[in-house]
Amino acid sequence: MAHIVLDKVTKSYAGGVTAVDAVDLEIRDGELMVLLGPSGCGKSTTLRMIAGLETISSGDLYIDGERVNEKDPRDRDLAIVFQNYALYPHMNVARNLGFGLKLRRVPPAEIERRVQETARMLGIEALLKRRPAQLSGGQRQRVALGRALVRQPRGFLLDEPLSNLDAQLRTTMRLELIKLHRQLGATIIHVTHDQLEAMTMGERICIMDGGKVVQVGPPADVYRNPASLFVAGFLASPPMNLLPAAVVGSDGGGLAVRVGATTLPLPEEYLQAYAGCRDRSVVLGVRPEDLHEAAPALPQITVAANAVEMVGPEVILVGTPEGLETEASARLSRAFRAEPGDRISLGVDMRQIHLFDPATGLAVPRPDLGFEPHRR
């Protein structure tokens, strides 16, 4: 299996556009790494450079310690699954699966055996004689995946393989991919713009923006400690509330965050970390699930309700905090009821907040207290 290292890998085009800007990234042997970012962030280009479908403008790419910048795709021994599946329309499923093996001059009997095996693994044995045009989206997806699997390459590169599927199928396939990864223990680089997919699948997530790597880490870490406003705003839905605020001194020598008309005291654990922010404006980051109704033990913020969305297991309240223009959302219990215009007092779990420097967009570092969510 493959251990892939990107060292300042850059892709720039004639005309001065830099699609991928000095990306440093290490994908460990057997790891499932997710490249996450909005469209145009350079994640697909990065993947294609790893695959060998795009040349690397500068920087180095190593697979298992060997520099492979100039190597042909065939010599990198990685399999890629494309977003549109890129099946060969003129071949039936069996030949689609076996084509890569045929190119590698694997004996026909062996091809047959491995095609059958792969088809069985993916549950597409019944489709082997069909043409791609006769398959549903999900079936094509499986064939595309099978085409990668059957070759038993040292790594898999998945370029948004699930984005053309409907929501339900996507969930199913996501789980299957996780299962497959566990089963095969293969190195997988999975590109997606779907943060939920990234969160659920990745052993580590690499978040990219504007051709640069913004943050790399296990999903929980990234979720808990977004390194920047971009990550904070990109991950999760609804995303973290980001409210203009300022750090002020409070009675008793502590620090507090003034957000609109409300002043919220910072927990003692963070005083040292946030001392430098005193008397400066910051962006306060609070996840919707860290706003609680009927939690008198917590510092309160009053919000004018704009909308109340019942989504089943919970209620999403969207409202405007007092003294602000910016909206914030809160995930409340499904029992919560309110009418637009109601003024609602919410408790803020200050141990889970983040402060960001509005100038750089970066998070102000603070100790990680782990998840100790407020219990009602």
Added chain:
Amino acid sequence: MSALFAPTLAARDRRFGYAMAAPAIVVLAAIILAPVALALATSLFDYTLMNMTFDRFIGFDNFVAALSSSEFANSMVVTTLFVIAVVALEFVIGFVVALMLTTVKRGKNIYYLILLIPLLINPVVVGLIWRMLLHPTLGIVNWLLGGIGVPDIDWLGHPGTAFWTVVLVDIWHQVSFMAVLLTAGLSALPTEPYEAARAEGAGTLQTFWYITLPLMKPVIAVTLLIRLIFAIKTYDLIYIMTRGGPGDATDLISYYIYRSAFARLNLGEAAAMAILLMVIVIVLTLALFRTMRARG
């Protein structure tokens, strides 16, 4: 409920469809079927330019006369060889040109223009130009070849060479037809399978063989078919360059039919041969389509 209404609705739809298509069918019949029917009728009568009346019905005598004529047989053989030679060579050359064109990034239009020039020239002019260039003692081709020590080639005066000379000139004239059609076909191919093949480790030749050729199959079929039909109808080039000679080495069927009609004034027999030719073309068309579909 809707199932109950369906038949009557469908019937009404169908009737409306026929009504809408009727004018087009009438026009088509008038400009395509009528001449064919007239040719068919002519082929059954003793109809000559001297006696342009349908008053002597002779059944299939014209067909018998054509089929038992050794000149007709010879021109069928010559035509078959000619068609195979030009279509095969033009296809291969045209495909190579088309493949090269798809890799061209800049100035594609200039290449297209250059390619199209021969196609835009009237075949009569093409024949005249080449007759001039290929003049054995005064033409520039033999002069240039002489410069590198090649003795004068008798391009059109020897049966074997004349055949291939006509083939070469036809290639010069028509190869861009293939190239342009195939280029259009190539540029319409999806790009994804190519990336997939590259990622799977296919080389240039393998990609061509396993991806390009099969994907191009419908375009190739149509291109070959059109070219084949046009090649069977080759007439102008022969008229200008060889008049079917020397001997009967380049006596293509269309030229022979022309002579039957206008030198021999025997429109009936000419029509009979034209009908035979049409049947052959139709059979070829069906056969080609069938094999293409069967393999696909």
Added chain:
Amino acid sequence: MRVNMLLAATALVAVPMLAHGQTISILMESVPDTRFVQEVVPQFTEATGIEVDIEVVNYAEMHAKLVPQLVAPEGSYDVIVVDFYWVGEFIKAGWLQPLDDRIAESGFDTSVYVPVLFDLVGQVDGTTYMLPFYNYAMGLTYRKDLLEDPENQAAFEARYGMPLRVPETWEEYKNQVAFFTDREAGFYGVVNQGLRPDPIAMEWSNYLFANGGQFHDENWNPTLTTPEAVQALEDYKMMISEYGPVGAASFGFDEAFNVAAQGQAYSYLTYNMFRTAYDDPEISAVVGKMELAPVPNGGLNGAWGWAIPVSSPDPDAAWQFLQWIESPEIARQRAMLGGSPTRFDVFDDPELNATYPYYPALRALLDTAHNFPVFTYTPELVDIMGRELSLAVVGDKTSEEALAAIQEEFTELARRDGKIE
């Protein structure tokens, strides 16, 4: 304002057209003699007020363009020109108006025409359908300068025991061809036009006559398997393979002419109208060096005639034009421009003879010329001859086989045409 001007302009154009009104249309071939007609035609319009619309097309297109107009009750051509080739077909189909009544009425003199031409493109079986337009009888064009070179004369006489002079026998000519051929130097005794069908058929006809052969006896029984005919074909094959340039088996008359005009051949047996072209420095490298002589024993005649089709919309105006264009003065003017003569008055004109010293040779050529068989199936015979002669030239058939095939098909055609039983 603009509309008014337009109307005024239209009126200006329209008035003269209304005044004169009459227009006659003629379909002609793009050859020098047509150009000469175009040059003199304004005089006709000036004299009669009749506009002449001459449509000029290639030979290849003419027949196909003519037939539909000839078949129609009223065609678009008032006057047509007819190749001797088509005479049999056109007469048989009844497409041409007899001219005898008009000739008698107008007192038009047809005795001025050289008889061999009037027989070819004048009258058919005693009825006059056409007036000869110009002749393209074939003659021998040869290198006068080489023939008259004393050194050559001495060498030739030493080798063949006969004088080197304008050939009076076919044997003499063949010796001359052999004598002047120098393949090493790229100079050939003769250049032939071996292209199917008419170039080879027409050229070979000269060989047939030169060897004393004929197409048929007086009862139309074909005589193409005679020893003379075989010898003619053997001669023809030898000329191409031994004494001619590479490619002569596929030359049309233009390519063959170019070889001669570029000074690469001693002789070329061709249509007499090429004689003037040798003296055009733009296309010839042998200006003043080529001369015309009759083919020993007489060559092949050829000519075009003027005719009024039955479908002519305005036969009276057409006859008016024919009378004028073939009047002594206009015939003289056309000849002066370089037209190929058909008439004694032109041949005898002193000024023309001074301008064109080859007139006596041309006259002699016509006097000895033989006609090609003119019957309904002339074009088909030419086609058959073209094919068979070409097969013999390239060696796919022996001379005997090729001639036997021509003989057989010619007999069948003559029978079909009612010439023989």
